[in-house]
Amino acid sequence: MLEIRNLHAGIDGNEILKGINLTIKKGEIHAIMGPNGSGKSTLAKVLAGHPAYEVTAGEVLYEGRNLLDLPPDERAREGVFMAFQYPIEVPGVSNAQFLRLAYNEKQKHLGEEELDPLEFKDLLKERAKIVEMDASFMSRSVNEGFSGGEKKRNEILQMAVLEPKLAILDETDSGLDIDALRIVAGGVNQLQTAENAIIVVTHYQRLLNYIVPDYVHVLTSGRIAREGGKELALELEEKGYDWIKTADNLGTGAQAN
Amino acid sequence: MITELAKPKNNYESAFRALHQADPSAAWIELLRESAMDRFALLGFPTVKEEEWKYTNPAALAKTDFQPAQRDHVSATHNGLQSLALFSYPETAGSHLILINGFLSSELSATTGLTNIVALDLSAAITDTRYAKIVREYLARNAGYVDNGFTALNTAFLKSGVFILIPKNTKLDAPLQITFLSDPQQPNGASFPRALIVSEENSSATVVESYVSTGEERYFTNAVVEIILKEGARLEHYRLQRESNRAFHVATTAADLGPKSSYDATSVNLGGELARHDIEVVMDHEGAECWVDGLYVVGTGQHSDTHSVIDHKQPHCTSHQLYKGILDGTSRAVFNGKVFVRPGAQKTDALQTNKNLLLSNEARVDTKPQLEIFADDVKCAHGAAVGQIDEDELFYLETRGLNPDLARNVLTYGFAEEVIAKIKIDSLRGQLDEAVLGRLNARLDM
Numbered sequence: 001m002l003e004i005r006n007l008h009a010g011i012d013g014n015e016i017l018k019g020i021n022l023t024i025k026k027g028e029i030h031a032i033m034g035p036n037g038s039g040k041s042t043l044a045k046v047l048a049g050h051p052a053y054e055v056t057a058g059e060v061l062y063e064g065r066n067l068l069d070l071p072p073d074e075r076a077r078e079g080v081f082m083a084f085q086y087p088i089e090v091p092g093v094s095n096a097q098f099l100r101l102a103y104n105e106k107q108k109h110l111g112e113e114e115l116d117p118l119e120f121k122d123l124l125k126e127r128a129k130i131v132e133m134d135a136s137f138m139s140r141s142v143n144e145g146f147s148g149g150e151k152k153r154n155e156i157l158q159m160a161v162l163e164p165k166l167a168i169l170d171e172t173d174s175g176l177d178i179d180a181l182r183i184v185a186g187g188v189n190q191l192q193t194a195e196n197a198i199i200v201v202t203h204y205q206r207l208l209n210y211i212v213p214d215y216v217h218v219l220t221s222g223r224i225a226r227e228g229g230k231e232l233a234l235e236l237e238e239k240g241y242d243w244i245k246t247a248d249n250l251g252t253g254a255q256a257n
Numbered sequence: 258m259i260t261e262l263a264k265p266k267n268n269y270e271s272a273f274r275a276l277h278q279a280d281p282s283a284a285w286i287e288l289l290r291e292s293a294m295d296r297f298a299l300l301g302f303p304t305v306k307e308e309e310w311k312y313t314n315p316a317a318l319a320k321t322d323f324q325p326a327q328r329d330h331v332s333a334t335h336n337g338l339q340s341l342a343l344f345s346y347p348e349t350a351g352s353h354l355i356l357i358n359g360f361l362s363s364e365l366s367a368t369t370g371l372t373n374i375v376a377l378d379l380s381a382a383i384t385d386t387r388y389a390k391i392v393r394e395y396l397a398r399n400a401g402y403v404d405n406g407f408t409a410l411n412t413a414f415l416k417s418g419v420f421i422l423i424p425k426n427t428k429l430d431a432p433l434q435i436t437f438l439s440d441p442q443q444p445n446g447a448s449f450p451r452a453l454i455v456s457e458e459n460s461s462a463t464v465v466e467s468y469v470s471t472g473e474e475r476y477f478t479n480a481v482v483e484i485i486l487k488e489g490a491r492l493e494h495y496r497l498q499r500e501s502n503r504a505f506h507v508a509t510t511a512a513d514l515g516p517k518s519s520y521d522a523t524s525v526n527l528g529g530e531l532a533r534h535d536i537e538v539v540m541d542h543e544g545a546e547c548w549v550d551g552l553y554v555v556g557t558g559q560h561s562d563t564h565s566v567i568d569h570k571q572p573h574c575t576s577h578q579l580y581k582g583i584l585d586g587t588s589r590a591v592f593n594g595k596v597f598v599r600p601g602a603q604k605t606d607a608l609q610t611n612k613n614l615l616l617s618n619e620a621r622v623d624t625k626p627q628l629e630i631f632a633d634d635v636k637c638a639h640g641a642a643v644g645q646i647d648e649d650e651l652f653y654l655e656t657r658g659l660n661p662d663l664a665r666n667v668l669t670y671g672f673a674e675e676v677i678a679k680i681k682i683d684s685l686r687g688q689l690d691e692a693v694l695g696r697l698n699a700r701l702d703m
Binding site: 049052072076081087090091106158 | 648649650653655656657658661663664667668670671673675678
């Protein structure tokens with residue numbers, strides 16, 4: 001589904017990603033871990049098409065197409081979704097209005113049926129159960145006045161409505177208390193299928209107790225420094241990122257492919 | 258009478274004389290009109306040299322010799338009727354006063370829903386023994402014409418208009434709509450809409466004041482609306498300005514708030530080549546509260562100017578102000594908002610905000626929030642912002658599959674919605690949403 005080859009990218013002339021290689025197949029959950037500043041969020045934003053980031057080398061193939069050629073909105077309609085670390089507030093536009101607009105744009109793109117407000121309400125009600133959100137959130141402006149946890153749940157609600165093929169969750173666990181974490185992770189697990197793929201970007205192992213990854217990739221300084229199964233996350237939790245950094249510095253750590 | 262001796266210098270003077278001769282009103286009104294005309298002759302129209310007109314140049318308006326509408330221009334043309342149909346709403350089907358070129362049309366107005374309030378032609382109220390006293394007490398009291406050429410001119414042409422009296426303890430269920438239709442039946446027509454609204458003790462009402470036109474002609478609307486709220490009265494006031502894009506619209510709203518009264522004003526300004534609105538809210542009694550909110554949306558060839566004064570004269574009053582502007586093309590806008598807290602007006606709570614969204618690099622806004630505080634135990638804040646569509650917001654919407662144009666429109670819609678959402682008349686609010694998006698040449702299926 002996704003193939004990242006030797007990806008170099010940065011912002012304002014500073015290179016942050018220094019040669020990322022990653023292959024993701026449908027049905028898989030991949031965790032991208034790493035210390036602050038390692039480039040995990042940059043990778044998420046580059047995949048979503050953030051205009052501030054410049055790709056200087058490498059390529060990203062999504063379902064065989066060059067993803068980097070597509071503007072962000074087209075990536076989204078083609079099934080790429082990023083849950084934001086800091087979801088944006090959109091005053092004056094209700095959650096229901098916004099979600100229907102986004103849903104219909106995707107439907108239109110795929111040549112499928114668009115829904116009127118009433119039909120969409122039913123769909124939304126159904127999907128809102130996945131993240132345990134009640135109807136009052138649907139008439140409120142997008143993310144406006146939402147708590148940190150509510151914003152993150154709202155991101156997963158958007159994912160539930162848009163049903164992406166590739167979902168990138170950028171630090172979705174940050175700022176969540178244990179109950180919200182359980183709800184958000186539960187929502188993601190319900191949305192995971194054999195046909196889609198999920199990238200979980202996180203600093204902590206905690207989230208991975210709930211969303212269990214098939215693969216864990218550890219980023220340091222813009223490169224993948226370690227790769228492994230879910231047990232790698234546990235090892236990191238125990239030893240900390242310094243363990244990898246130190247190993248890198250000694251030249252004994254596994255290098256990115 | 259001086260004005261009858263000199264040769265008329267312009268259409269205003271000759272029309273003024275004709276109006277007096279054809280249809281004299283009560284003596285005190287004739288005196289008021291004479292005195293206002295004298296004042297206008299002296300003041301004329303303002304120029305950019307005056308501080309209050311620094312950013313809005315009325316020269317083109319002053320140069321044009323507009324022709325004041327006569328009472329025989331009261332019947333609507335075919336286009337006029339079509340306009341009225343477009344700007345009527347089911348919610349006000351039985352409570353809709355219609356004025357054509359400033360003159361109340363009893364044939365077109367619908368008053369079946371107005372059984373518990375007084376809604377009369379102002380000229381009839383003046384001579385009606387039941388209301389003459391109250392009209393005389395309040396008319397031209399809050400909207401002073403001594404220093405204001407436009408108000409002087411409107412007062413000089415005081416002929417029709419509406420008088421609304423919401424009696425003590427009366428709750429008006431349906432909103433009352435007052436439509437001022439400009440249906441110019443001659444080139445460069447001028448009209449002088451006027452309204453006096455008196456909300457008596459503990460009454461409650463919603464009033465929609467709507468300015469619309471038949472087409473895209475150039476004309477001049479010079480309106481004055483005075484509002485009196487007695488103790489404990491509540492008034493929700495929606496003011497909608499949708500004049501032709503070539504029109505000159507100059508209007509004053511003057512509200513006087515009684516003790517513990519509540520005045521909630523929402524002004525939406527979409528039309529006009531040059532549109533100027535002065536709104537003045539005086540809080541000279543304790544415990545009053547007001548909201549003075551508004552939205553202006555302008556495109557190329559349009560200039561919108563709002564001057565507001567919120568005057569805290571007594572303690573324990575609260576004012577809220579949010580004005581938002583959306584500017585596209587080469588449009589210009591001005592926001593000048595003064596909040597005065599007079600000596601002794603302790604425990605005043607005043608918040609004023611002006612936010613502007615520029616959709617083009619050629620648009621320009623001059624904003625000047627102004628807070629003058631002469632009391633020491635108050636809570637006051639103000640601020641102004643001018644910006645463009647936020648890139649992070651845009652990106653967020655794009656990552657949800659909205660193309661950049663659609664994303665921009667959604668954000669602009671949301672920006673306007675904070676003000677429009679205040680309007681509790683569904684069909685009207687829906688129409689305003691569409692109108693705002695129409696200004697942006699956008700269709701949005703919300």
